[in-house]
Every structure is written in structure tokens, then in C-alpha cells.
Amino acid sequence: xxxxxxxxxxxxxxxxxxxxxxxxxxxxxxxxxxxxxxxxxxxxxxxxxxxxxxxxxxxxxxxxxxxxxxxxxxxxxxxxxxxxxxxxxxxxxxxxxxxxxxxxxxxxxxxxxxxxxxxxxxxxxxxxxx
Numbered sequence: 001x002x003x004x005x006x007x008x009x010x011x012x013x014x015x016x017x018x019x020x021x022x023x024x025x026x027x028x029x030x031x032x033x034x035x036x037x038x039x040x041x042x043x044x045x046x047x048x049x050x051x052x053x054x055x056x057x058x059x060x061x062x063x064x065x066x067x068x069x070x071x072x073x074x075x076x077x078x079x080x081x082x083x084x085x086x087x088x089x090x091x092x093x094x095x096x097x098x099x100x101x102x103x104x105x106x107x108x109x110x111x112x113x114x115x116x117x118x119x120x121x122x123x124x125x126x127x128x129x130x
């Protein structure tokens with residue numbers, strides 16, 4: 001599973017990359033700005049994009065990714081929990097509140113990978129695995 005990570009915080013991005021790459025059959029690739037990740041999606045669409053939204057440029061990038069690759073799942077990362085409903089109006093596949101907890105990350109990757117199991121809580125009876 002190919003996962004692109006875009007976050008302006010290098011430390012957060014690097015930790016996510018290391019964590020995701022430790023999961024079997026998962027490969028993370030990092031980007032430091034919206035233009036880079038949008039161009040990468042155009043060239044080689046990933047399965048999932050984890051993207052930090054901290055400006056209107058981020059919202060624009062999400063919309064562009066959706067238009068470019070309808071199969072790519074998008075999970076928004078943000079410290080702004082109060083904007084969650086606004087983010088879901090974009091029809092994204094998930095939301096991770098910062099700071100990101102590993103169990104929440106696993107849950108969001110599982111939900112994006114297996115949308116039919118969106119209501120299954122990770123850690124309970126495991127029907128599917130990462």
C-alpha cells in the first residue's frame with residue numbers, strides 16, 4: 001500500500017513515515033509542500049494521502065487530489081478539531097487529530113483501506129488487518 005504524507009512539520013512527517021514503513025506491505029513517501037504532493041499524485045497516484053491542513057492552500061490541494069485521482073483515499077491531519085465537520089464536507093476518508101496516536105493512525109489506515117469496515121473499531125475483534 002502506497003501512502004503519501006504531507007506535513008509542514010518535518011519531525012511529525014518523519015515519525016509517521018517510520019511508523020507506516022514498519023507495517024507489512026506499506027510504503028510511505030514524504031512531501032513538504034502541497035504542490036509536491038499534488039504533482040506526485042498526478043504522476044503516480046497512491047492508495048492514501050495523509051495531508052496536514054493548515055491553510056486554504058491545503059483545502060485547495062485536497063480538492064485537486066480528489067479531481068486528479070478518484071481512487072486515492074484522503075485522510076486529513078490537523079490540530080483544529082473544531083473544523084472536523086468542515087473537512088468532511090470535502091468528502092475525505094478520515095481525520096487524524098494532532099498529536100497523532102498510533103492506534104488512531106492504524107484505525108484510519110484500516111478504514112481507508114477497507115471502507116466496508118468503517119464502523120469496525122481497530123483493536124476490537126479484528127476482521128481484517130493492516
